[in-house]
Amino acid sequence: MIEPQVDRSAVLEEVTHQPNIPLNQILYGPPGTGKTYQVVERALAILDPSFLAAAPNREAMKARYDELVAQGAISFVTFHQSFGYEDFVEGIKPVMQGGQLSYVLEDGIFLEAVRAAGGALPRMGEQAAPAARESAPAQTPQPEPSPLLSPNAQVWRIYIDGGAPISQLRDKVLARGEMRVGHFGMSPRDWNTVSADELHSTAALFRDGVRVGDLVLLASGVDTVSAVGVVTDEYAYDPTTDPTLNLEYVHSRAVNWLQTGLRVDARELTGKRFSPVTLQRVKDVSAETVLQRLGIAPLPFKSPAASEPEAVQPEEAGPPRRHVLIIDEINRGNVAKIFGELITLLETGKRAGRAEALTVKLPLSRRPLSVPDTLYVVGTMNTADRSLTQLDTALRRRFTFQPVWPEPEVLRELTIDGITLDLRKFLYAINERIERLLSREQMIGHAYLLDIPGDLPGVAGALRERILPQLEEYFFDDWGKIREVLDDPHKEEHLQFVQERKIGGEKRHRINEAAFGELEAFRLVYSRLSDDTFPFEA
Structure with a gap:
């Protein structure tokens, strides 16, 4: 398997000057561009930059990442439509205790991450x-x-x-x-x-x-x-x-x-x-x-001079230590609902220890909360699901955004029966037409063609089972535009992946299965483009 050549120097540059490491960052791009793949490097850049600087291979990086997860230095969560504040921050959960239904207040993954980063946060009691x-x-x-x-x-x-x-x-x-x-x-x-x-x-x-x-x-x-x-x-x-x-x-x-x-x-x-x-x-x-x-021991009296109830004392903060919270598919959840009041505390200048640090009282448990500046939030965002311009404004203000675009140059040139099929050009040609017809945010990632068998059935399977369904979603079943993306109008009919016929004055489309077995059908997707068109050595 060919690994995408992520620009490790750019990641390390952020670590070299520590104040410039973004506390909140989102990797965004079309599906299949390696956003979740890059999360491993981003986490290592924050937690173990010296290890990353040694330029280890992918297997070593993943092994080190798994070690940090086991040590509690990394938390991972995926947002979805049903995910809410109760799952992320704190919520009341039903439990069975002694055969009876009870409700307990439980901390969510964000509060656990705050504590893991050394933040001062009172722990929940065992009361139900x-x-x-x-x-x-x-x-x-x-x-x-x-x-x-x-x-x-x-x-x-x-x-x-x-x-x-x-x-x-x-x-x-x-x-x-x-x-x-x-x-x-x-x-x-x-x-x-x-x-x-x-x-x-x-x-x-x-x-x-x-x-x-x-x-x-x-x-x-x-x-x-x-x-x-x-x-x-x-x-x-x-x-x-x-x-x-x-x-x-x-x-x-x-x-x-x-x-x-x-x-x-x-x-x-x-x-x-x-x-x-x-x-x-x-x-x-x-x-x-x-x-x-009721058999309750006498309680201490409140001093008449005291005008406020005794404040809850937070547990002593642990030693400051970096912790990375990874939020996959961050834009698939209702961000305003999930983060609630925490969206303000995530801001760099509002973190604990900063001049403008803020503390809020959690609405359910009434505990004071501030977010330490040792907690790093790394999110991934699929731009095909939601455009960056439509993202919650409060979230956009508090995160830095790192684009992750398709990298066709990491793909292979296959030789099949003595004929070359250039997957780099194949993907580039498809994305160039998608960008022209739709937008850059709805292209096809290199991962769709990265880990496939190096033969015609392998490429055909990727087109049939991965790329075509994505194109159907992008173009809302507008098969005329899908034909344009695959350059079918300029092919002989038997080499067209999507054939078009007029029946009773209406255009009808059908998938031509025979074309998936023709090497030339794939080559013709890019063969009309000159070598100067491609941003890599052809």
């Missing part, structure tokens, strides 16, 4: 949100770290998604560490922009009545408590991309849920029954009493 746990109050591991309870903490009872005993919405809110309510008949808007007089009475309680450090009881069913937690943040208007929440439940308060999956009678816990309203203050019972009856 049970969908339905039929059990009496049980010994539950005490929360760590403990939330701060206000010295004069109020006790509140809330319904989320009504009193149904099982609710997917309620489970999701629990997993997110929140309590949420709907609009109460008001128009959807941020309640921080609304005066207290304009708010629904329950909305005013949710925004202003509930205080940081108060205890909240979640009811799921008449007079049944299923969870208990401490409010840890002020009101937030938080529409999300989650279809379960974004239409109605956009008003949020952060809660550290101490116990979930309970089934405790309200009268035993508080000495009274609950009213049917969404949010109710439970009077004449202290937070300490409720916690004691």
